Amino acid sequence: MALLMTPLLNTTSPSQHAGQEIASSLEPAYAGFWVRVIAKLIDLFILLLILLGTFLMATLILLFLQGWEPLHQEFAALLASAKSGKPMAASETLPLTFLVVILLQLPIHFIYYVYFTASSFQGTPGKRWTGIYVIRTDGQKVGLGSSLARYMGAGISQMVFPLGHLMVAFTPGKRALHDFIARTYVVYGHPVPQSPPAIK
Numbered sequence: 001m002a003l004l005m006t007p008l009l010n011t012t013s014p015s016q017h018a019g020q021e022i023a024s025s026l027e028p029a030y031a032g033f034w035v036r037v038i039a040k041l042i043d044l045f046i047l048l049l050i051l052l053g054t055f056l057m058a059t060l061i062l063l064f065l066q067g068w069e070p071l072h073q074e075f076a077a078l079l080a081s082a083k084s085g086k087p088m089a090a091s092e093t094l095p096l097t098f099l100v101v102i103l104l105q106l107p108i109h110f111i112y113y114v115y116f117t118a119s120s121f122q123g124t125p126g127k128r129w130t131g132i133y134v135i136r137t138d139g140q141k142v143g144l145g146s147s148l149a150r151y152m153g154a155g156i157s158q159m160v161f162p163l164g165h166l167m168v169a170f171t172p173g174k175r176a177l178h179d180f181i182a183r184t185y186v187v188y189g190h191p192v193p194q195s196p197p198a199i200k
Contacts, residue, residue, distance in 0.1 A: 028187035030185060036165075038126075046112075051105065058100035062100070113151045117142055117151075132187060133187065136185075153181030156178065156181065
């Protein structure tokens with residue numbers, strides 16, 4: 001009798017089964033905490049190289065504007081201070097160099113974090129090299145506004161570190177605080193030109 005009742009109790013049609021299988025196949029593989037840490041370390045290493053490059057560029061700009069002698073005097077005083085252990089006299093050239101570097105970092109950071117995420121890359125170079133990218137919660141590509149909100153939200157995540165980033169380990173969809181702010185997910189895979197299916 002129980003065997004006869006079993007088919008009657010199973011009211012799910014084959015088409016519904018097929019729909020459930022398709023829906024589960026469309027569910028993205030969310031990127032976890034450690035792969036995002038590795039991606040971040042790659043990004044920081046790249047930005048460090050860019051920082052050194054901009055410092056060199058700023059030095060060359062100052063050499064072009066002021067000539068070699070003022071900069072040579074600054075570095076000679078720096079070496080003398082290091083050897084003697086005495087504090088170096090107030091510098092005029094080095095603060096200007098750092099100011100130029102800071103001013104150059106602003107557009108670099110904007111391009112690196114905001115533009116890359118909103119571009120066809122859909123993520124920073126660190127994310128793309130680790131096989132992950134950023135999408136909106138509806139499965140669509142992140143726009144410039146959402147990317148900017150995510151960048152600003154990442155600053156808030158860092159202010160409440162480690163909670164803002166550790167949220168990835170215990171939240172649905174493995175989302176950090178800035179993902180909730182910008183309404184984004186970080187998922188495994190490769191972005192496709194057409195819009196991905198909506199995530200429910």
